[in-house]
Amino acid sequence: MRTGAMGLAGALLHRNAFCFDATPYVSLIPLEVHIGKDLWSYPNLEGFPEELSAIYRVKVEVVEPYSITSGNDASEVLHAVREAGYGHALALTRAPIKVKLSEEDIKKRIAEGGTELEGWRIGVSGLAESPGTAAVVTDYWRGRGVPKDIAHNRLLEVMVHELGHNFGADDCDDRGCNMHSNPTAKVRRLDAPIGVYCERHYDFLRDWLRIV
Numbered sequence: 001m002r003t004g005a006m007g008l009a010g011a012l013l014h015r016n017a018f019c020f021d022a023t024p025y026v027s028l029i030p031l032e033v034h035i036g037k038d039l040w041s042y043p044n045l046e047g048f049p050e051e052l053s054a055i056y057r058v059k060v061e062v063v064e065p066y067s068i069t070s071g072n073d074a075s076e077v078l079h080a081v082r083e084a085g086y087g088h089a090l091a092l093t094r095a096p097i098k099v100k101l102s103e104e105d106i107k108k109r110i111a112e113g114g115t116e117l118e119g120w121r122i123g124v125s126g127l128a129e130s131p132g133t134a135a136v137v138t139d140y141w142r143g144r145g146v147p148k149d150i151a152h153n154r155l156l157e158v159m160v161h162e163l164g165h166n167f168g169a170d171d172c173d174d175r176g177c178n179m180h181s182n183p184t185a186k187v188r189r190l191d192a193p194i195g196v197y198c199e200r201h202y203d204f205l206r207d208w209l210r211i212v
């Protein structure tokens, strides 16, 4: 297990991570999503710019809130975020966004004892272009009914995961890795250390990781 935020043993070996001349910007977008008559506003963004910049080699700035009217389909929301015209956009909302399950996911779900339904949709905490420059996250599924600091950390973990996708990383089977994701699993990777990756993802992402 390697950590980007804390460096540890890998730090001296990866000094080349500093050899970039320009630090890319990520715009953090407070996103208001209007679904039907409901307005799903954005969570408190305080702390996230500093925390993201401590993990990834990016500058993060919070921009003006952006309002969209959409269904709760995460791809639609992501599309709207891309249309907002920011360079690298990471949008935060509280909306209960969902994705349609793929054929493969549906088969897996049935194998696990589920029942087949037409057009299954499941809630997701985030969605990102991979690779790309747009991502959206919500604290709706994992942030309700828990103390604020836990909700904050869970959302940060999702942001770090989705940014990893933007940088081209795929999902991971390793539960200890920040790229772990299994949308059909009953057990989620919750409250694990943030900015920690398996060897493979550490190597893949290391030019993006801030090693101090």
Ligand SMILES: [Zn+2]
Pocket: 161, 165, 170, 171, 179, 180, 181
């Ligand atoms: Zn993922």
Ligand SMILES: [Zn+2]
Pocket: 171, 172, 173, 174, 177, 178, 179, 180, 197, 198, 199, 200, 201
């Ligand atoms: Zn991994």
